Amino acid sequence: MLYLKSWHESRIRFLLSLVFLCGISSCVVFYFAYLHRYDRFRTHPSPDYAHYIWAVIFKGGNSVREMFVLIVLFLGMGGLLRERAHGTAAFSLALPISRWRFVVARGLVGILEVSALSFVPAVTVLALSPAIGQSFPPAQATQFAILWSACGAAFFAGAFLCSALVEGEYASPVTALSALALYSLTLSISVFGKYPLNTLNIHSVMSGEGMPYFRPETAQVIALPWGTLICIFGLAVGLLALSAYVTQRQDF
């Protein structure tokens, strides 16, 4: 029932995010057809479809990937401190359930939602590409979705921790956004731009840019970096555990 409660709490945000990601990914696909038909590409020769999709959806720099990260921060809002702002924390805490279980339920449901959203652009591209006479390799789409799942879980857990630390409907997402901006700014220092230090940059892990597992000439992921992904997922679990620890010690 706690899982159902967590789903109820976040389902509107999740469904809006799903519709948004689906819509924006569809626009990206059909915009390629428009650019191709009227030869409106800014670069010559015009990029192939795989490069175009990677650059606009998976890469970064005004891409769908950045919107996905913002959506994940938005989904990360939750937890007992947020319930206190809504006045329902007293009811929840009077139930014969430990605070850990509340955090675990919200964390798991959130990570599942993030995973589902990770697949939305990939599935949309796969489904709509034939409609414009193009094709995108399913294996590539799946690999990017898996990269987004693991990395999205870490961003989600970070936002969830902010939500456990900072009370307020707007204060916690603003804190999460500020933390993300600080993190991104720090990693823009040139020393973090090259392998292996760039594996600390979760944005790069998601896009594959500058990574040994990504081949820029074909815009393809050669093999998934399972070790890195397990570490990032471990970071997400650690951040959720920290949220639980913080929640355990709080007064409501």
Next chain:
Amino acid sequence: MSGDWSIETHDLTKRFGRYEAVRALNLKVPSHQITGFLGNNGAGKSTTIKMLLGMTHPSSGSGTVLGRRIDDARENREMRRRVAYVSEDKQLYAYLTVEEMVRFTRSFYEDWRTETEQRLLRQYQLPLDRKVRSLSKGMRTKLALLLALARRPELLILDEPSDALDPASIEELLQALVTAAGEGTTIFFSSHQIGEVERIADRVCIVNQGQVVGDLNLDQLRENYRKIVASFSREVPSDLFSDMDLEQVQIHGRQAVAVTKHDSDNVMARAWSAGAVSVDVEPVSLREIFLETTRRND
């Protein structure tokens, strides 16, 4: 359960920075009775209740509820299986319907009584398909009461239950509490509405500035406490009751008012012997005791 007491605290203290919301609170709530927890706004009632339920961690001191330590997370969780709580603002999950809210709560209690749930649903006329967010505060209170009472809890704790309710809803609420007490549930409720407490409580704990300053059995209050009003034809002698152990003494010009617990005959005799022209004995109300007790401790 720990003997005759459902709730016991020993020097329970809660500090928020330098502010002490609850100061060395020693509270005893007897089982199978209705106990009112009376105090002005900010007296520490809600903080005390939150500490009892493990929502807020005590800064020092200890306490037990149904024999379980409140500062031990596991014991507190066990205790909450047997305790129902209705919070001050009665906020429930706005995004659920009444039916979903009932189903959600039911899933955590093995001793849920479906027949009580159905009876209360009918009695309170709660619309099953309505979202909680669209319920009035009165309806929300009824739903919160249903969720609390459908489990036959050993102890029901309510924080300002009648707050912002209309008179008809207050009446229904008080009736529900009396019925629950009749079925053996211990009731502990905080309030600053003296009239309500006086109407249904067997016992009253008065809290002021985070401390228990009065613990009264209301039957004893009605039977033993008396107010003696003595009128004089001249100025009241300043030492009139000075050597007597009285609950309250007020002297205004030619009139002296004394509140005594067991000693009304002696107080009257003293007044007559000092030259009083009339001496009247009146029952004492909880309001008078409360105001005097909190004034004395301010």
